[in-house]
Amino acid sequence: QPMPAGVRELFRQPVEYGPLQAGSPLIRKRPSRQPLLESATPFAGKDVTIDSTGVHYQPMLAGFPSGPPLTMSLRSYLDLAQAHLGQKAFTDAVRRAFRQTAASKARSGRNRLEWRVPIPAPPQLRRLIGDEGSLRINGSHTATIGGKSQWTAGEVQTLAGRPSKFPTLAMDQQSQFAVEGSVGEAINIRITQDTESLGGAFGQSLTDQLANQIKLDYKGDEDDIFQEVQAGNTTLALPNTRFVGFNQQHKGLFGIRASGHLGDLAFTTIASHEKSESNRQSFRGGAQVDTVEIHDYQYVHNQWFFLDEIYRERLTDFSELNTGVPSDFEPNDAIDPQSLQIFINDFNVNNDAEQLSRPGVASIDPSQPTNRATGFSEIGTWHRLDPDNDYGLVEMLGYIVLRVAVQERHALAVTYRTVSGRQVGGVPAAPDSLRLRLIKARDARPEFPTWDLEWKNVYRIVRGFSRGRLFDEDKIRVEILKEVPGTEPENTQGSKTYLQLMGLDTHGQDPGTRPDQIIDADYVGLDGGQGVLIFPDLRPFDPVHVKYDVLGTKIPEIYDKQQQRDQIEASRYLIQVINSSGQQRISLTQGRLASIDPKSVDVRLNGKQLTSGVDYNVTFTGEVQFLGETADAVGDPGADLEITFESQDLIGLGSQQKTLLGMRGEYEFLGGDGVLGGTMIYNNVRSAEKRVRVGGEPARTVVWDMDVRAKFDAPLLTRVVDAMPLLKTAVPSAVTLQAEIAQSRPNLNTKGQGYIDDFEGSERPEILSVFRSRWTPSSPSEATFLGVGERGSTHWYNPFHRVLRTAIWPGQEDQVEASNNKTDVLTFEVVPRPDAVDTWGGLMTVFSGGVRDFSQSKFLDIWLRGEEGVLHIDLGDISEDWIPNGRIDTEDTPLPGRTTGDNEVSKAEDVGLDGRTDEQELDFFLVEAGIDTVGLSNDQKRQQFRGLSEYDGRDPADPQGDNWDYDSTRNRDDYRRINGTQGNRLAQGGQRPDTEDLNNDGNLNVRNDFYHHVIDLARDVHVPGTRSDAGWRLFRIKLYDDDSERIGAPDSSRIEFARLALVTDRVFGDTTRVEIAQMEIIGNQWQEDPVTRLHADATVVSENEVFNVTVIGTDENLSYRPPPGVKVNRLAGSRVREREQALVLDISELDAGHQAAVTKVLTRNADYTKYTRLKMFIHGDSNAVYIPEPDSSDVEMFLRFGADSLNYYEYTTRVFPGWDDRNEIEMDLLEMAQLKAKLRGGPVDSTGMVLTQIDTVIVDPRFRHGAPAIY
Known part of the structure; x- marks a missing residue:
């Protein structure tokens, strides 16, 4: 029989659980009267099926059967259903009634709790505050506690990952309440809190929650000295005089304001403390006026590209587009827009499946992709950009504009066809590899052939343009200035402005008229659609076109140098942009991560104060939205708009603590016709930094003012005027005298000093991780002259028991907390081979973030312990093929139809890099030895394997020796198998497969271009003063000096891999061990200049004159002592001392008359x-x-x-x-x-x-x- 309407749906849906959302606490769910129809268990449900035998009921939990099924007759089931529906209808009705009652009480205020103080005030206070006191509370508070315990079944406890099944608890609290109290009849207190506001959502660091929640009012009687006292979130203002006072009220402050009188003396006092910044923005003509200064080296990067050099050569003067196409334009070379495809290689195979990436090779010449030199080609997987959303093409001129700049570490390539049929690159049918034309190499360098394909004459001249700002070319004013040391910047060279010299201002409003210092209206390079200015020359500040080659000072460094330090040092020009843009919504934060208190916003239009909620709204994101007729008035060309507000940085980096104290007194005389007044204001701005930087100094200002105003009757003047013919006074004459004197006494730096550099942050370290999981076995280093045949058994691990930091760095005894007094170290062991004189073991890693530029770095610092062996260190491009077979060995099985997998390892895939299970390994080695395994049992195979002398010592249960095994509960010091790749899926703390492809770019890197360094551990050549009693010492290696060996053609600006190789000549069975606590590649903000001669008579600079810059400090050098009088402070609330550090200029063999220097820009x-x-x-x-x-x-x-x-x-x-x-x-x-x-x-x-x-x-x-x- 068919089920009644709604019955099946009712029982198939999960039943609601928990208390009612709103309603009387007397109504609760009945737990067990009808077990088939009610459940208080989350995710519980039922599944009901009906057939000829009756109704079958199955309890469900989280979508799975829970408990045995029940069967009943259809009549019994319908009776239960009818009873349940009746009960549900009754419950719903009660709920609705309760909610209506609760809402009615909320509207009338009758649901608040009110308590009157039954104890009368003491007689002494009763006269001041009155007799009664009360407390009224209205609001709600909800607390939700949840917990989640997440683990992987079978996962074991390892050194790096120690999972716990104890749940992670989280509490979510929501409160909205108001507390109103009165103390007598004169004092009122109000406290409010709403965690749903933006401030509550982000925490008290966003805004001062206390200041926004408390307000205290005191109202005095007419005869009281204090007439009014306000505290908390109040309005602070002083009466204005001609020289001193506030032009507008300050809101959103936490402070106290009091006013009163003492006889004829009236006074107002204010005191406030704020952690915000006062701001004011002015708008003229209905527009916001922005002044933006752009340095010459700040052109738009990685967004505008030519598709080929021929297009660049034909567009050397962008102003030719004013009249059409360039003079040497070739129509046959125009791009067929339907043929253009643009690809990006992000060198990350993890997202290949999602982005439908394809393997391919991008090269300078796709028809001859044989040049694999760095910068000439890129290999990997490429995903295609969307032509409708990701870029634009100017097909006639052969250039593209990306909507979003391509990242520096990514590569960009294209394939296209010209209208004449010339094909560049190709996209063959899958799965064949793409053949692309490279237009941007990864981590581009000036020596790369694609370097000039990127435009370097485009400047973003409108701040916040991408956020929807309007760009009106008629309201943009651009001026190019040359910075001249010691004087004001210049905008002219000779008789012409730089706008004229650079081809931006060739005429006035009409062609043929004199230049007017405004960019020509018909110049196409002022692009309102992109918010940019395109200069006519491709290198505007080092012109290549003869038409613009007139600059007296050229700066090729900003185009030919990759290091920003070099560009900043060479910079000479500024582009100053003044932009007026009409808006009906205005962002007050201007892209800063700051909060705006809407209550502090004050808006005046043409001198009239606007009303919040009527004329405008302010969002918590800091945007003012104008409403109705006000929006039209704001856009009027004659509008004068002024907005003042208080803001605070969300992360507190730009905020300062401010204290404001003020007092104003006025004494009346002459019966009220005279007023003698005085004002005193104290404003203190305090910085949170103990060592104040120049430019961020704390300041204090004291302002005082005295004024007098008096009015006297002047009957004599009345009589004189009345005596004049035809004149008669209407009112008595009077004389008003006013005088005022004021003084401001600012202290622009209350600390009296500012630091240009305290050298605490001079060192720029790049840390190489010591965690075991970051390292894998390495390929042989060519510099050691040892190969696979000399590779010994290698173990590396982080000891379960960490090492005391003070055992390594005794100087940190006062600089570490007890909770952070231990550190992980990397232990690296090599077991010698019995058949080799020298044995080696190697590890390698990839730098996080990919290719790194270490051209400005100078040293490699290694803190280690070990007295035997030779440690080889390689940095650069290093072969990933540590299993030397020319292919990527990985556990990640390729997906169907693709060359890569899903970057997750399943149980079936977790067999190690050899791709074989233990049984398959056994078969492989037996077949290699010439043994027929057909028909042999596993026991027979193992017996055969034990008889093979070449595999003596190997376990037949794990012939390859790649099984993972580590038990921290039974034998936590046995690390022999902790780096096994078979069966380690649950030990890695993740699902990443083992692979040789360390940088995850989908390619096997086999290049060997690296810097090679050697440390003989038996020699005591560490940095003096760094050896600890426990044997730890610092080795400092110069990265690029004559002692460092270069293998291949390494590039210090493209370092991606690091390799450690430990070589030992010890006998078989005698393990060689080295422990590494820290590895850092050290750079410095201060860069060495070459050693030079002071005068021509000095000797020639020799190679023996060595100059290096390092640092020395209290944390790592026991011999260092700070300068006399320099106090080393402790961190607030801690016993830890701050680090004190100095810059070291290390000079050797400096000849007479020579100088060595370091420079910081x-x-x-x-x-x-x-x-x-x-x-x-x-x-x-x-x-x-x-x-x-x-x-x-x-x-x-x-x-x-x-x-x-x-x-x-x-x-x-x-x-x-x-x-x-x-x-x-x-x-x-x-x-x-x-x-x-x-x-x-x-x-x-x-x-x-x-x-x-x-x-x-x-x-x-x-x-x-x-x-x-x-x-």
């Missing part, structure tokens, strides 16, 4: 005019080679600072051993600044340096070169 222009002296501590380290005399020294230290290497100030001093006071540099900045005026007529030496003597007493020389400036 500051990232921001700092203003030093507020400082009077510059000081630097210098430590002279004497040695056996050179020991200065007590009163003289041949070593000079010099400090230069200025705009560049041609315009600078210099101070020199002699260097003596230790922290000698005579070493200190203490420069009088005021005197140095006066050099500019003093030296204009001074003597000039042959090098162009201007010299003078500042003091009458002979002192250390100070001089100026070029035209430096303090600001």
